Amino acid sequence: MLVTLDFETYFDNKVSLTKLTTMDYVRHELFKVWGVGIKIDDGRTEWFGEDDTQGAINDIDWGNATVICHNTMFDGYILTRHFGVVPAYYIDTAAMNRGLYPGQSARLKDCAVRAFPKDETMRKGEELSDAKGIYDLDPELEEAIAGYCIQDVDLTYAIYKQLVDRMPKSEMDIINLTCRMFCEPKLIVDTEALITFRDHLITSSEQAITASGVDRKVLSSNKQFSDYIQQVLGLITPYKVSPTTGKSIPALGKNDKAFTQMKKMYTEHQPIWDARTAVKSRISETRAQRFLDATHDDGTISVPLRYYAAHTGRFGGTEKINMQNMPRNSELRKALCAPADHLVYVADLSNIEARMLAWLADENDLLNQFRNGDDIYSNLASVIYDRPINKKDDPTERFVGKTAVLGLGYGMGAPKFQATLEAGAMGPAMTFTTDEAYNVVNTYRSTYSGIPVLWQKLELKLANTINPNYEEEWHGLVFKDTKIYLPNGLALHYNNLRFERGKLTYDGARTVETTWGGRIAENVVQALSRLIVTDAMLRIDSDANLNADVVLTVHDEIVLISQANNPDATMNKLIAHMCTTPDWAKDIPLDAEGGYDFSYSK
DSSP states (O other), X not given: OEEEEEEEEOXXXXXXXXXXXXXXXXXXXXXXXXXXXXXXTTSOOEEEETTTHHHHHHTSOGGGOEEEESSHHHHHHIIIIISXXXXXXXXXXXXXHHHHSTTSOOOHHHHHHHHOTTOTTSOOOOGGGXXXXXXXXXXXXXXXXXXXXXXXXXXXXXXXXXXXXXXXXXXXXXXXXXXXXXXXXXXXXXXXXXXXXXXXXXXXXXXXHHHHTOOHHHHHOHHHHHHHHHHTSOOOOOEEEOTTTOSEEXXXXXXXXXXXXXXXXXXXXXXXXXXXXXXXXXXXXXXXXXXXXXXXXXXXOOOOEETTOSTTOOOEEXXXXXXXXXXXXXXXXXXXXXXXXXXXXXXXXXXXXXXXXXXXXXXXXXXXXXXXXXXXXXXXXXXXXXXXXXXXXXXXXXXHHHHHHHHSTTOOOHHHHHHXXXXXXXXXXOOOOHHHHHHHHHHHHHXXXXXXXXXXXXXXXXXXXXXXXXXXXXXXXEEETTEEEOTTSOEEEOXXXXXXXXXXXXXXXXXXXXXXXXHHHHHHHHHHHHHHXXXXXXXXXXXXXXXXXXXXXXTTEEEEEEESSSHHHHHHHHHHHXXXXXXXXXXXXXXXXXEEXXXXXX
């Protein structure tokens, strides 16, 4: 049974989804459901007002219902957290649009125009604005809101019907799983540990500021802190060119090389540098508080992931809680726990992008190194330094090899490689000469010569798609219509692809983009790697013997909750699912590793 629905709820200038997260909004003391529009299968949509909403929901057999909404993380959350009912399956037409039209607006208003460009009757209404700030609807206003809601439900259903045959079943299942992570949370927050962590950060910050003897306002303002450096400390403030305005601005960020050098030179002012860092780096404190604010009364926390947030299909963070960006072994991770008699199991695919790149490039020597379990970082470092390198005795040289393997696969040049090492973006900061950087880049490209060939090959194939009659299948990909179709049927979109001044150009989400072989390779590798991960998520979710709930994915990592008995067997099953090769790449060597604990401690 399909149940398409849309809740209409009270909102004002402060209590709205533009001001609050979904969790805060639905749990707000002023939250109120004005009513709901419901369509059963393809029947007539009915409006149920405030007094009739609960009864209408109770009349539905949710155990056999597939709920369809536009932004199901809102309406589904109201169903599960406010009304206490759980549907059998979730469908989100906004998510479907993000998958089929990546980079384009997924708002219902825009989706309706895209789906029905010539039908003016298929348009979203504007009546909702008339109800802003009105807590109790009078009959006339409720009638207007009812019509508005019914139109939204009908639009949502019509869009679903138009898109469903184009959407791969596996992607529909991933949408369902993503909605479940949010609407049916399983992770438990250790609020006591999180409060202790937050309070420690606050105390440490205050102590650092006090020790510096500098006012917080001075420390937090680039202009005032720059003046302080010059007028009080008698030093010259470092400057840089703003990438947005092109003007000269103080270079006082934690990653600004000149500021880093200044701090190293003038260690007598270390309390001031520490205080500046404390004031400008409150992200951990803020995030800890947001996790606490998002925790439900039962101790659970919803996992908000945005399906198909990136051009390549990767998930993104949302709801002001970016669970895609929690540092390893951080207190935030450790505060996410399993319920009683369960454990948190975590596994990630090892070097999945490097493996996928080697597979696409037919780099058989590198693929065999992966198959044999070789230390590929040490192997490349051995070629770079022309002597045997191993992890134990040569950590610095191996790190150069690691940075090369992970950073040079998409066309990075020597200057950027040199800057990457110096900035410490992938590990400890290292000083490299220009000649040394060129040597590493050239060694990488000559050692894995198939990878530069891949860049050229992909650029040519994509450029050929400008010709409307061109179509080519290669390595499970199909190149046609200015798109690269993935093995599951979704595609990388290069809208209005063309050559401008000799460069391959397309219309991105917000601006005109230029692309080239290395960047195309990165797009393809990330999209295919993402399919490996999502396919594994679905296998894990459907494995009745595993009896696990997938509760989070972070890039190439899958996090699940399962029973605590026989954890090694559970871990082995998890690894096996993650290492299952797809039909379109049976010969790619996959590997995964992980562990289990009472919390997300990895």
